[in-house]
Amino acid sequence: xxxxxxxxxxxxxxxxxxxxxxxxxxxxxxxxxxxxxxxxxxxxxxxxxxxxxxxxxxxxxxxxxxxxxxxxxxxxxxxxxxxxxxxxxxxxxxxxxxxxxxxxxxxxxxxxxxxxxxxxxxxxxxxxxxxxxxxxxxxxxxxxxxxxxxxxxxxxxxxxxxxxxxxxxxxxxxxxxxxxxxxxxxxxxxxxxxxxxxxxxxxxxxxxxxxxxxxxxxxxxxxxxxxxxxxxxxxxxxxxxxxxxxxxxxxxxxxxxxxxxxxxxxxxxxxxxxxxxxxxxxxxxxxxxxxxxxxxxxxxxxxxxxxxxxxxxxxxxxxxxxxxxxxxxxxxxxxxxxxxxxxxxxxxxxxxxxxxxxxxxxxxxxxxxxxxxxxxxxxxxxxxxxxxxxxxxxxxxxxxxxxxxxxxxxxxxxxxxxxxxxxxxxxxxxxxxxxxxxxxxxxxxxxxxxxxxxxxxxxxxxxxxxxxxxxxxxxxxxxxxxxxxxxxxxxxxxxxxxxxxxxxxxxxxxxxxxxxxxxxxxxxxxxxxxxxxxxxxxxxxxxx
Ligand code: TEU
Ligand code: CA
Numbered sequence: 393x394x395x396x397x398x399x400x401x402x403x404x405x406x407x408x409x410x411x412x413x414x415x416x417x418x419x420x421x422x423x424x425x426x427x428x429x430x431x432x433x434x435x436x437x438x439x440x441x442x443x444x445x446x447x448x449x450x451x452x453x454x455x456x457x458x459x460x461x462x463x464x465x466x467x468x469x470x471x472x473x474x475x476x477x478x479x480x481x482x483x484x485x486x487x488x489x490x491x492x493x494x495x496x497x498x499x500x501x502x503x504x505x506x507x508x509x510x511x512x513x514x515x516x517x518x519x520x521x522x523x524x525x526x527x528x529x530x531x532x533x534x535x536x537x538x539x540x541x542x543x544x545x546x547x548x549x550x551x552x553x554x555x556x557x558x559x560x561x562x563x564x565x566x567x568x569x570x571x572x573x574x575x576x577x578x579x580x581x582x583x584x585x586x587x588x589x590x591x592x593x594x595x596x597x598x599x600x601x602x603x604x605x606x607x608x609x610x611x612x613x614x615x616x617x618x619x620x621x622x623x624x625x626x627x628x629x630x631x632x633x634x635x636x637x638x639x640x641x642x643x644x645x646x647x648x649x650x651x652x653x654x655x656x657x658x659x660x661x662x663x664x665x666x667x668x669x670x671x672x673x674x675x676x677x678x679x680x681x682x683x684x685x686x687x688x689x690x691x692x693x694x695x696x697x698x699x700x701x702x703x704x705x706x707x708x709x710x711x712x713x714x715x716x717x718x719x720x721x722x723x724x725x726x727x728x729x730x731x732x733x734x735x736x737x738x739x740x741x742x743x744x745x746x747x748x749x750x751x752x753x754x755x756x757x758x759x760x761x762x763x764x765x766x767x768x769x770x771x772x773x774x775x776x777x778x779x780x781x782x783x784x785x786x787x788x789x790x791x792x793x794x795x796x797x798x799x800x801x802x803x804x805x806x807x808x809x810x811x812x813x814x815x816x817x818x819x820x821x822x823x824x825x826x827x828x829x830x831x832x833x834x835x836x837x838x839x840x841x842x843x844x845x846x847x848x849x850x851x852x853x854x855x856x857x858x859x860x861x862x863x864x865x866x867x868x869x870x871x872x873x874x875x876x877x878x879x880x881x882x883x884x885x886x887x888x889x890x891x892x893x894x895x896x897x898x899x900x901x902x903x904x905x906x907x908x909x910x911x912x913x914x915x916x917x918x919x920x921x922x923x924x925x926x927x928x929x930x931x932x933x934x935x936x
Contacts (some may be wrong), residue, residue: 399488400589400650400678400748401711402839403440404829407752409719410447410469411455412790415802417470422790422801424470424478431481437756438829441488443591443652445719451501453560454538454772456492457593458499462578479586488588490650495575496597497561504574505562509546509553519571520562521554521600522546533606534626535618539776542626556597556626558772566598566635576642589650595677596655596669599632601625612658616777623658628665636669636676652679652713660687663702673709679748681713686721690728692855692872695741696845703746703843712747716755723752723761723787730760733919736824736899737870740921743828744859744868746843754791756825758818761786764809792817824899831897831923837861838923844934846887851877854916858888858934864927865934867893867907871916878913885909887934893924 408427416425424447434442446456449464456466465472482489498505507516523531525545531552534542536559543552544559554563564571579590605625612619636653643649655666663682670680682705684698706712716724716738728734735758742749763786769775774783790810793800798810799817832838837859846856853873859866865888871877893907899921907914907924916922 399440399648400652403488403748404438404743404832405441405443405490405652405713405748405750406434406437406439407443407445407718407750409445409753409788411445411807412788412801413753414791414793415804415806418803419468420802420804421468421807423468424465424474428474428478428481431478431485431487434487435485437826438833439487439751440833441490441588442482443490443750444492446492446494451499451560453499453558455770457494458497458558458561459494460499460501461503462493462575463581475585483586489586490589490591490652491582491587492593493579493590494593495564496556496594497563500560500562504571509551516571518565518568519574521565521604522551523554523604525550525552532604532625533621534604535616535621537618538773539616539618554600556594563600564598566631567602572635572638576639583646583649588648589652589678592651592653592677594656595636595653596632596665597627598635599629600627601629602631610658613660627656633669633671633676637671640671640676650678653677653681655680655682657683660684661698663698663705667702667705667707667710670707670710673707673711679711679713681715681750683715683721685714685716686718686724687727690734690872692853692870695872696855699745700845706747712745713750714742714745714747715750715752716742717752717787718750719752719788720784721787723759724755725758726761730758731919732758732818732821733874734872735818735821737872737919737921739821739825739828740868740870740897740899740923741855743825743832744838744857744866744923746841746859749832751825752787754789756822757792758821759789759792759811760815762789762811762815764789768809770808820899827897828923835866835896837864837866841866844887846884846934848879848883850880850883853877854879856884860934864925865889865893866896867922867924867926869914869916869920869922869924871918871920874918876918877916879916880913881909881911884914889926889928891926891928893926895922896925897921897923 411422413422414426414430416423447469448459449461449466450456450458504516504519507514508520530541530543536542538557555561556563607621607625610622653669657665661684666680666682669677682702725735763782769783771783771785790801790806798806841859841861844858848856854877855870857868895902895905
């Protein structure tokens with residue numbers, strides 16, 4: 393077995409939405425001091441890295457995904473000294489720190505945009521994408537993901553600028569080398585401060601077709617204008633790959649820094665697109681998000697098929713990553729029917745795959761998705777599309793810490809309503825997550841061993857696979873159904889050594905403490921998740 397130690401391949405990464413995590417100064421909004429106070433919790437949980445959604449200076453039209461200064465921290469979140477402290481405390485606890493970088497667009501309040509719009513011959517004119525306002529036509533037929541056309545007029549009315557999201561988020565022009573270099577030096581600023589890497593927002597959108605051709609008509613599954621065209625020319629340009637290759641060689645001049653990219657796809661469930669941004673596995677992004685598991689229905693077979701497809705898509709020298717939830721999608725716990733057993737199975741799946749697992753804050757406590765009342769909506773997407781799209785606030789509710797006022801999030805009225813008192817953080821799930829993370833952290837086979845899927849002949853509701861290396865096997869059995877299921881030992885024995893497997897993890901409890909393959913069947917309780925181990929030598933590798 394490979395025996396690399398590489399933090400971003402072997403750590404569990406935890407995403408924090410800073411506004412909603414922990415309020416340190418008592419103004420009702422989460423902040424960096426709050427995150428610092430939570431480091432002991434994250435360390436107890438066993439996470440090896442945290443990713444913070446943007447905390448830079450921003451007018452907050454899109455809650456920080458509209459940056460007006462890449463080197464400054466927004467006063468809402470704290471100060472640069474707080475960042476220094478966070479880096480120190482996190483690193484002392486063996487936790488790496490990832491910032492979010494929004495490189496497709498800035499805020500309209502960024503000085504670059506102000507300069508760029510000030511005159512045609514301003515040196516920063518080409519930092520953005522401008523087209524003259526001629527007649528009644530827009531420069532092309534592109535729409536913005538957050539509503540309306542992708543083009544808005546400058547103050548004079550003479551020129552349009554391009555924006556893929558809100559009109560307050562003008563798109564940067566990645567064809568301008570000076571602009572790109574300026575972004576790199578802003579990122580260098582954070583590398584020098586000890587930030588270990590970046591999550592890159594919508595990184596497959598950075599390059600646009602040079603002549604801004606019209607997108608053809610298409611159907612993206614939702615009836616908003618943006619989804620009624622195929623995004624042939626406003627994303628996934630071959631030049632994006634060229635740009636990322638340069639980006640990666642620059643990042644590689646540093647030690648152990650990492651880039652994980654968000655890849656927007658037109659058709660969900662096509663992981664090949666995300667995988668293409670890994671380049672040859674070592675020359676573009678380190679990791680790319682495939683969002684298939686953020687919408688996939690509850691089905692063992694569908695999960696297996698999706699996983700196989702993702703593994704196949706990732707290049708030989710690349711590395712997969714796994715994500716069930718984030719700040720843009722409905723929380724996994726609610727998608728799975730707010731059922732503890734299912735959430736435990738999902739956790740066991742997430743934490744036993746080959747590849748880096750991402751956990752969204754609160755996922756470990758079974759926090760549900762709760763959209764807010766219309767009058768309380770904060771997300772610009774919800775304000776625009778309610779009730780058709782209630783926005784993303786449901787996934788961004790303040791974290792539950794304890795049973796005090798507002799669940800210990802803040803002593804002051806929180807920026808988004810906290811969970812109702814009927815919601816209960818799930819202690820059993822939390823301990824399940826912790827045990828799984830800790831098991832993974834101490835078990836090289838679970839972190840970097842190969843994976844082989846097992847075909848069970850008499851059931852379609854159990855996922856079975858082995859992770860293996862030279863020194864042993866881990867057998868994972870996940871019962872997706874509410875019924876007791878019998879797995880035939882004969883099926884398993886075709887892939888794994890005969891004999892006894894000791895149980896490393898089981899929820900619910902597996903009484904005998906080991907799996908005995910000499911029995912004809914292995915009985916799984918409803919929603920049982922098991923990791924079992926055999927250290928015996930198996931001649932040959934498991935059959936795929
Ligand atoms: O998200 C990209 C994005 O467009 C979606 O995830 C979006 O939320 C979804 O299409 C809703 O239907 C990234 C960030 O993760 C998101 O929070 C930002 O709002 C967006 O970019 C713009 O920066
Ligand atoms: Ca605060």
